[in-house]
Amino acid sequence: MKKPDENFIMLPTVDFCFKELMMNPKVRTGFIAALLDLSPDEIQDTEIVPTELPRDYPEEKLGILDVHVRMRDGRHLNLEMQVQFFEYWDSRILFYLSKMFSGQLKKGDSYEKLRKCIHVSILDFSWFDDDLYYHTIHLYDDGTKERYSDLLELQFLELKKLPPEAQSEKGILRWMRFLHGKSRKEFEHMAGTDEYIQEAYDTLVQMSADEKKQMEYEAREKALRDYQSQMKSAENAGFRKGERTGFQKGEQTGFQKGEQSGLEKAKRIFQLNAQGKTITEIADICQMTEPEVRDILD
Template sequence: MERLKPLNDFIFKKTFGEDETKDNLIALLNAILSKKDIDKLVTLEIVENKQLTPELIEDKTGIIDVRAKIADGTQLEIEVQLTNQHNMDKRTLWYWGEIYSNGIKKGEDYKKLAKVITINILDFEYIKIPDKFHTTFHLWEDEVKDYMLTDVIEVHFIEVEKFKKLENKNLKEDKLQRWLSFFREDINKEELEELMDMDADIRKAEEKIKYLSSDPETLALYKARERSLHERANMISSAKEEGREEGREEGREEGANEKAIKLAKNFLKMGLTVKQVAEGSELPLEKVIELKKQMSN
């Protein structure tokens, strides 16, 4: 039986983002956040556990993320991204801001705003720091590097592709490295068995994936999601190529803003929402709304 890809976002959510699998998420988060001994997470609440309908699965522009909240109110958002859209920095801050601002109701005290941690698991290289597959960002003062303005923002990038290229891995002592090995779709049976012998948490997650692969309905949704992810990657690639081709036909070098507008128009023609177009083209949301109105007239 072919192993389901753990980084297919549908399978990732089924393995880590449901009430019955939250122990898997706790184990993964303890590895990512380097929680040890007394600081270890022991419980959390899965939030926004939206139903994974066929419509959502087949939505080429849909995002299936995992959201959780821990006892002190800290909110966590984990997203798997397989295709480099060259906007993950802005994209992750957008979603961080959305979650953070929704932390209180209108009129409530800002003191009630809780910390938000966003975690991006990327199947490509993105951060321009060689040989560092896990990077973490906070708000530090420019010159006094040890002064943090606030701890309410914490952003993680985990680059699986960089980890694969790491020459000296330390799976026995590094739990996060074990999880990243588990996420590899090309891992062989012997390597997987060795991982599971090292780590009971990984064995439990793999057992869940095996169970999912034996369910015909889950298997059908998985295949549908694989198709939609593939189509999404092609859609982005085609839109960018179309924009480049238009530039070549005009016979001149276009400014960055003009290129972004062309890209946004291509995305709008393909049916993406204005929010998704703003993220993909890196144009302000107001500009995308204006473009959509112009195209509708």
């Protein structure tokens, strides 16, 4: 058994670590208070709700380590850390937000039982084409610009866009700096700015010293790296196949269509392969020959 590394510290941008931090009620209270721009004293009991959203979509083969929180007043929050760029993130979060919203009602329930649902995307990549690190999004009337309903809300925290540190920063900015930390020194610095972030740091240190949790963390970190590498390979393979197809046709339009088609098909092949499908099954699903499938996987 390897000797534990005393300098090892988990990074909150790994979703396993983030979810474990949110299991601590005080940490959860402090973070949610910052998201809702409230004092932590105003946050009553919160509870973790077992996630019941479907996980059987090709893009979700790694699983989703999200955190579903229900507040005493009935509001629901879904907190999700995403470290890798996800092409259909906008559609994906709308899908899961709608599932969370509609999932509140059972057969025969009245619509008056519906409570506000908020999806919080904590992204370690840039999503919007602006310099804002924090976005909140609601439903608005196009003509009057008045808010139509407050029952659905999206929040985006883009960690890559953090501005230079300043004094007297808002709570949400302090939390974002902590979540984006990369060393003990950075975590310790942010812990001194807020008692709830201090609790998060203390929890982080305890988790990092736990051998079992460290193994789980490293396994998840490896899975994320492998998936990223696999998607990059699929992208490169799709580009090469599209390039060949385009030039064989001898037309620029053929090149563009071939490149896009090849990229999408290659990604699909890698996803099916990761799901344990055989070469024969993949070839049948993708309407390709077995040698063509092997050529992409190799």
